């Protein structure tokens with residue numbers, strides 16, 4: 001239960017940060033704001049379809065929505081994530097984060113709020129979700145398990 005709360009909380013933190021940038025752009029120029037919002041949705045869906053469809057734990061996804069989107073495409077094999085998946089994540093989330101930072105650049109307060117949400121969301125995922133995630137395709141969660149996840153597993157349960 002706690003894992004799901006952490007999962008939904010971290011997911012919302014990261015996406016509310018992107019939403020902050022989208023709203024700021026929307027208020028400046030609604031066409032650009034709409035385009036950026038569509039890009040966030042499009043690239044997120046591509047990442048979820050590419051990575052979450054292979055996930056061996058998607059039925060129990062702590063973030064809920066990615067697991068549901070991942071179910072659209074049946075899992076053919078449980079091979080480890082490779083260059084395709086990491087490139088999609090890098091380009092997708094990299095471009096969303098980069099453009100968000102450009103949009104918020106002239107406002108230090110919003111920039112601080114944005115990065116606080118991204119860093120807090122990321123830390124929650126790395127410390128509270130990945131160590132107990134049963135996704136056998138993800139080398140990051142496998143690595144975190146070997147690096148002493150036992151204490152973190154017991155602290156979440």
Ligand code: SF4
Pocket residue numbers: 051052055056057058061062063064066067070133135
């Ligand atoms: S646990 Fe991670 S990889 Fe698996 S469905 Fe959820 S978000 Fe996707």
